[in-house]
Amino acid sequence: MALLLNNALQLFLLALCASITLTVYATPQGRIVGGETVDIASAPHLVSIRYKRNASTPFSHRCSGTIYSEDVVLTTARCVIGLERQQLLIVAGSSYRSQSDGYVYLVKSIAIHPDFDIWFIDNDLALLRLEFSLTSQNVKVINPIKLAETLPAAGSAATVAGWGAAAEYAEYEEQLHEAKVSIVDTAQCKEAYGAGRISAAMLCAGGASVNGVAVDACLGDAGSALVSNGTAVGLVSWGNGCGRVGYPGVYTNLVHFNEWISSEAIVPLIAMQCKSFAIKLWLLLTCCLAATASLGIQPAIIGGHEVNIIKHPYLVSIRYRLPADGAYWHKCAGVIITEKAVLTAAQCVREIETDRVMIVAAGNQRTGGDGKVYPATKWIEHPQFSTRTADYDIGLIFVDLPFELNASHPALRSINIREQWPAVNRLATAVGWGYREEFGPSSDNLEETKVPIVSRAECVSIYGSGEVTARMICAGYVKTGGQDVCQGDTGGPLLYEGQLVGLVSWGYGCARPGYPSVYTDVASLKTWIVEELQKAQS
Structure with a gap:
C-alpha cells in the first residue's frame, strides 16, 4: 500500500512539475525573439541537445548546451531532469536545429546540481560529461567558452544565441539566431518578478523593445550561454513568456556556480579529462551525420620516447568495434597477466556490448596491423567500481585463444604484480x-x-x-x-x-x-x- 501511495505521489509531482515548466516557457525548448540569423561560427560554444523519447522515436532538438571543456557541456537542470543519458545526443558544430551537418557525441553521465529546485527553477544547472572528447580540429565551430569570474555591471552588452521561434507561440526556426541584450539590474528584475522569486543563483537580461516586443531568449534556448565580454555569464533558464516588455529573461548565474562547475568537471565520473582518453575516431552516429570527427579514448605519453613492443611484451591494445562501420579502434591499453587474461581499467570495459572487443598483442602501433589479434569472449569490472570517484578502477578481459606465452615470439609475455609500492620519488x-x-x-x-x-x-x-x-x-x-x-x-x-x-x-x-x-x-x-x-x- 505504501508503495502504491509513493508511486502515485511521484506521478502527481511529475505532473505538477511538468505543468510548472509549461507555465514558464511551455517546454524546456527555447528560441531567440528579436534576433538575427547567424552561423555557428558566431557561437562555437553552442550545441544542440537532442532527445529521444523511446526506441521508436527519432532524436529531436530539446534545448541547448554550452561547451565548458573538451568533454563537458553545461545546460539547465530542467532540460535533462528525469532523463537517461541514452535518451540524449549532443550535436556540435552545426548552425541548424535538425540537419545532419554537425558532429554527434554520446552522453556518458548527467550531473544535476544538488540544490536544484524545480518549483522555483532555482540552481537550474546540469553538467553533461561526453562519452568521447569533442574534436579539436575545427575550433571555428566547436570551441569551449570561458566562464566569467565576476558579473558584468547592469547595462553591459551581452549576446545570446539559440534555435527556435522568432515570436511567442510561433514555430521554431531551423537556423541559429543570435540576439543582443543588456544585463538587467537585479533590483529591476525583482521588481518585475517579485523579490522572493529572483535568487543569487539567477541574473536577468533583456533587449530593447521594438513594436511592443522585447529582444529575448525563449523556448528551446534553455542552456544557451549569455555571453558578455567574451565569457559566459549565464544560461537561459526561464521567464514570463517570450519577449514581453517589462519581463526580462532570467538566466542561471554561472559566476555563482563557478566553484561547483570546476569541481564537478574534474571529478573522474569515469576518469578525468586526459586519463579517460578521448578516443579519436571518425564520427558516425545513428543520426546519419555525414561529417567525420575525432571520437575517442586514445592514449598519450607526454615527454616520452618511442620504444619497441619487445621492451614491454605484456602490453596490449584494447580495440572496440564501432557499430556503424564495423571497424576496430584503439580504446585503452591493458597488460597480459595469464595466457587467457588481460588486466585493464574498469572504465575500459564498462557497458560494452558483446562481440565488440578484440585484443591486439605484440604490436608497436596503435592502429596498425603489425600485431597478433585475439578476440575477447568476456570482460568484467570490479563490482565496487565507482564511476564518480574511479575507485576500484580495475577489470579483466578474457580472450578466446590463449596467448602464445611459451612460444619463441619475443613480444608476447605476461607480467607479475608487484606486492609493495616503490618508495616515494623512485x-x-x-x-x-x-x-x-x-x-x-x-x-x-x-x-x-x-x-x-x-x-x-x-x-x-x-x-x-x-x-x-x-x-x-x-x-x-x-x-x-x-x-x-x-x-x-x-x-x-x-x-x-x-x-x-x-x-x-x-x-x-x-x-x-x-x-x-x-x-x-x-x-x-x-x-x-x-x-x-x-x-x-x-
Whole structure:
C-alpha cells in the first residue's frame, strides 16, 4: 500500500512539475525573439541537445548546451531532469536545429546540481560529461567558452544565441539566431518578478523593445550561454513568456556556480579529462551525420620516447568495434597477466556490448596491423567500481585463444604484480600510445616515460581525501609537470623494476604542474584478481 501511495505521489509531482515548466516557457525548448540569423561560427560554444523519447522515436532538438571543456557541456537542470543519458545526443558544430551537418557525441553521465529546485527553477544547472572528447580540429565551430569570474555591471552588452521561434507561440526556426541584450539590474528584475522569486543563483537580461516586443531568449534556448565580454555569464533558464516588455529573461548565474562547475568537471565520473582518453575516431552516429570527427579514448605519453613492443611484451591494445562501420579502434591499453587474461581499467570495459572487443598483442602501433589479434569472449569490472570517484578502477578481459606465452615470439609475455609500492620519488615507467601533449596530437607508435612516485599524503592534499582512496597510487612531476600519461593510455601499466604497480586511471589534464596522474593500485586488488581468474578456470 505504501508503495502504491509513493508511486502515485511521484506521478502527481511529475505532473505538477511538468505543468510548472509549461507555465514558464511551455517546454524546456527555447528560441531567440528579436534576433538575427547567424552561423555557428558566431557561437562555437553552442550545441544542440537532442532527445529521444523511446526506441521508436527519432532524436529531436530539446534545448541547448554550452561547451565548458573538451568533454563537458553545461545546460539547465530542467532540460535533462528525469532523463537517461541514452535518451540524449549532443550535436556540435552545426548552425541548424535538425540537419545532419554537425558532429554527434554520446552522453556518458548527467550531473544535476544538488540544490536544484524545480518549483522555483532555482540552481537550474546540469553538467553533461561526453562519452568521447569533442574534436579539436575545427575550433571555428566547436570551441569551449570561458566562464566569467565576476558579473558584468547592469547595462553591459551581452549576446545570446539559440534555435527556435522568432515570436511567442510561433514555430521554431531551423537556423541559429543570435540576439543582443543588456544585463538587467537585479533590483529591476525583482521588481518585475517579485523579490522572493529572483535568487543569487539567477541574473536577468533583456533587449530593447521594438513594436511592443522585447529582444529575448525563449523556448528551446534553455542552456544557451549569455555571453558578455567574451565569457559566459549565464544560461537561459526561464521567464514570463517570450519577449514581453517589462519581463526580462532570467538566466542561471554561472559566476555563482563557478566553484561547483570546476569541481564537478574534474571529478573522474569515469576518469578525468586526459586519463579517460578521448578516443579519436571518425564520427558516425545513428543520426546519419555525414561529417567525420575525432571520437575517442586514445592514449598519450607526454615527454616520452618511442620504444619497441619487445621492451614491454605484456602490453596490449584494447580495440572496440564501432557499430556503424564495423571497424576496430584503439580504446585503452591493458597488460597480459595469464595466457587467457588481460588486466585493464574498469572504465575500459564498462557497458560494452558483446562481440565488440578484440585484443591486439605484440604490436608497436596503435592502429596498425603489425600485431597478433585475439578476440575477447568476456570482460568484467570490479563490482565496487565507482564511476564518480574511479575507485576500484580495475577489470579483466578474457580472450578466446590463449596467448602464445611459451612460444619463441619475443613480444608476447605476461607480467607479475608487484606486492609493495616503490618508495616515494623512485622513478616508475609508464608506457602507451597517444597524445604527446594535452589535446593532441597523438602518436601512433608506442612510447614510454619515467615518472616519480608521489606520496599518498601529497596526492590527497592535491585532489582531496574523498578522491584519492586506498586503491590508488599517484605518480608524476608535481612541481614541474612535463612528463605524464594522457588520453588513450587508460588501463596501461605503471611499472617498477619490471613488475606491475598500477594501471592508468585518472588525473587533471596531462602533464600539468601540480597534478600527478592517479593509477589503480593493482596490489591492493590482487585478491579480487586471483578470485576471478580461478572462477574463469573452473
